[in-house]
Each structure stands twice: as C-alpha cells, then as structure tokens.
Amino acid sequence: MGNGVLAELLRANDAFYGVFAAGDIEGMDALWAVRAPVACIHPGWPALHGREQVMSSWREILLDGEAPQIRCEQPHAFAVGDAGIVTCIELLADNALAATNVFARENGLWHLVHHHAGPLQPAEVGFDPGQTIN
Amino acid sequence: MGNGVLAELLRANDAFYGVFAAGDIEGMDALWAVRAPVACIHPGWPALHGREQVMSSWREILLDGEAPQIRCEQPHAFAVGDAGIVTCIELLADNALAATNVFARENGLWHLVHHHAGPLQPAEVGFDPGQTIN
Numbered sequence: 001m002g003n004g005v006l007a008e009l010l011r012a013n014d015a016f017y018g019v020f021a022a023g024d025i026e027g028m029d030a031l032w033a034v035r036a037p038v039a040c041i042h043p044g045w046p047a048l049h050g051r052e053q054v055m056s057s058w059r060e061i062l063l064d065g066e067a068p069q070i071r072c073e074q075p076h077a078f079a080v081g082d083a084g085i086v087t088c089i090e091l092l093a094d095n096a097l098a099a100t101n102v103f104a105r106e107n108g109l110w111h112l113v114h115h116h117a118g119p120l121q122p123a124e125v126g127f128d129p130g131q132t133i134n
Numbered sequence: 135m136g137n138g139v140l141a142e143l144l145r146a147n148d149a150f151y152g153v154f155a156a157g158d159i160e161g162m163d164a165l166w167a168v169r170a171p172v173a174c175i176h177p178g179w180p181a182l183h184g185r186e187q188v189m190s191s192w193r194e195i196l197l198d199g200e201a202p203q204i205r206c207e208q209p210h211a212f213a214v215g216d217a218g219i220v221t222c223i224e225l226l227a228d229n230a231l232a233a234t235n236v237f238a239r240e241n242g243l244w245h246l247v248h249h250h251a252g253p254l255q256p257a258e259v260g261f262d263p264g265q266t267i268n
Contacts (some may be wrong), residue, residue, distance in 0.1 A: 037212040039221055041232045044255035047221035049210055076183055078171040080238045080247050081216035087173055087181035087248075098175045100234055100250045104214045113214050114221075116234045118252020121178035 005084065009077035012103055012110035013086040023067030028058050033111040036104045041116040043097055069093040084110060089120065096120045139218065143211040146237055146244035147220040157201030162192050167245040170238045175250040177231055203227040218244060223254060230254040 012031070019027035032038055032054065040054045041047045042061070048054050061068070075088040083104050090097040102114035146165070153161035166172055166188065174188045175181045176195070182188050195202070209222040217238050224231040236248035 036214055039210070039212065039219065041221060041234060041252075044232075044253065046208070046223060046232055046254060047210060047234075049212075049221070074180070076173070076181060078173065078183075078247075080170055080236065083214045083217035083236075085173065085236060085248055087175060087183070087250075089180060098178075098180055098250070098252070100175060100181075100236075100248065102214065102217075102219060102234075102236065113212075114219055114234065116221075116232070116250050116252070118175075118232070118250070119178065120180060 005079050006077040008110055009079070009084040009086055009103060010075055012084075012112075013072065013075050013077070013088065013101055016101060016112060016115075017070060017072040017090075020062070021067060021070050023062045025059055025062045028062060029055055031112050033104055033106050033113045035106055036111070036113050038112065039114045041118070043117050043119055072099075083113070090117055139213050140211040143213070143218040143220055143237060143244055144209055146218075146246075147206065147209050147211070147222065147235055150235060150246060150249075151204060151206040151224075154196070155201060155204050157196045159193055159196045162196060163189055165246050167238055167240050167247045169240055170245070170247050172246065173248045175248075175252070177251050177253055206233075217247070224251055 016031055038051050038054050039047050039049045048057055069092060071091045073089045073091055075086050077086045086101045088099050090099050097117040098120045099117040103110040104113045150165055172185050172188050173181050173183045182191055203226060205225045207223045207225055209220050211220045220235045222233050224233050231251040232254045233251040237244040238247045
C-alpha cells in the first residue's frame with residue numbers, strides 16, 4: 001500500500017467530519033457503504049448493525065437541533081488488505097473522543113463501513129477542548 | 135464471504151478474550167498481526183500505533199496485578215474484503231464497554247490489527263455488569 005492510499009483514506013475521513021460538522025445527512029448517507037455490511041458505535045451506545053439502523057442514528061444525531069461542533073485532530077491512517085482504518089481524536093464543544101473509522105472501497109471510492117467513538121480522558125488529550133474549538 | 139469466515143472471526147475474537155481474561159501476555163502477543171500495521175484504543179486513551187506501543191500497553195494491563203475479569207457478550211462479526219470486524223460488549227467486574235476488534239489474515243489465520251474499547255452507558259446494556267460476571 002503506497003502513500004497514495006493513505007492520503008485517500010485521510011481525505012475520506014476529512015469528508016466524514018465535513019458532513020458531520022455541517023449536519024449534512026444526505027452527504028453522510030452518501031459516504032457510507034451500500035453493498036458492504038456496516039456498523040456504528042456512538043459514544044456510550046452499544047453497536048448498531050445494518051445500514052437502516054446506522055443511518056437512522058445519524059438522522060437522530062444530525063437533524064436534532066444545531067449541527068454538532070466537531071473537529072477531527074491527529075488522524076492516522078493505515079491499510080489492512082483492501083480495507084482502511086483511520087484513528088483520530090474528535091474535539092466537540094465540551095469534550096473529546098477517541099475514534100476509529102473503517103473504510104472499504106465501493107465504486108473505486110472509500111466508503112465508511114464502521115465508526116466507533118468513545119470518551120477520552122481529558123488528561124490524555126493534553127489540552128482543553130472547550131478552548132480549542134470555535 | 136460465507137458463514138465459515140464469520141465463524142472463524144468469532145473464534146479469533148473468543149481467543150482474544152480468552153488470553154485477555156487469563157492475563158496471558160504471550161498468548162496476546164501471538165494473536166496480534168506481525169506484518170500488518172496495528173493500533174489500539176484502550177478506554178479513555180488516545181490511539182496507540184505500532185506493535186511496540188500496542189504490546190507495551192498490553193504488558194502494562196495484563197501484568198499489573200490480577201488477571202482482568204473480562205467477558206465478551208453479544209459478539210457480531212462481519213467481513214470487509216479481506217479484513218474482518220467483530221463488535222461486542224465487554225463485561226468487566228465493575229463496568230461495561232463497547233468494543234471493536236479488527237482482524238486481518240496472516241499465515242492463513244485471523245490476527246488482530248486494531249482494538250478499540252470505550253465505556254457503555256449502563257442503561258444501554260440492560261443489566262448490571264457487577265452482578266453478571268464471576
């Protein structure tokens with residue numbers, strides 16, 4: 001796997017946080033795989049499986065009031081065969097999460113097949129997320 | 135991908151929790167990929183990358199006192215190309231976590247390339263983990 005693949009994965013990851021921060025449910029839908037099985041673990045939630053459950057959860061999150069203040073920091077991509085993984089830190093208005101995003105190719109483009117985010121201990125982040133997001 | 139692959143993934147996931155609960159650091163080392171890049175997000179920690187960092191964290195966790203009381207519940211496997219993902223709930227002595235384990239094949243056997251565990255809200259589990267683990 002060359003650096004080109006890792007750059008593509010980082011761009012796909014950026015696109016995910018772009019639609020997330022914009023509250024763009026149609027953009028979010030387009031980023032998730034259609035043929036591959038998908039799953040999602042939101043902070044504190046058990047795993048959701050299947051496109052219907054996963055997209056329903058994103059509608060609940062993105063269409064419930066204001067668009068979330070979220071920013072991705074420290075993304076790190078690696079490829080596993082024909083799948084790709086990006087780990088990163090998610091900075092929200094009032095806390096920070098550690099995230100895993102798993103991607104697979106469909107129609108030549110990386111699509112999400114799994115997202116997992118869970119709380120980070122503030123001491124592990126090294127800064128106050130409340131002061132660094134606008 | 136047939137059911138055989140999913141059954142293999144579930145067995146690899148069981149093996150992971152077996153060595154975890156036994157505090158078996160050599161068994162844990164043998165379950166992680168050697169050629170593929172690896173990463174790990176322990177509860178509250180940022181992502182660790184690379185075999186050295188990841189195995190060092192497992193030594194810290196497994197060799198620090200008693201073997202952890204941990205049990206895997208509700209495992210759900212799915213394949214993504216030549217990678218495999220298992221989501222599950224981890225029941226510990228005093229809390230519950232949602233976990234993602236990502237596997238790749240090396241020498242024909244599924245090996246861990248990524249583990250991510252984060253706290254589950256007790257209400258989402260539907261039972262008191264303190265009462266169900268022995």
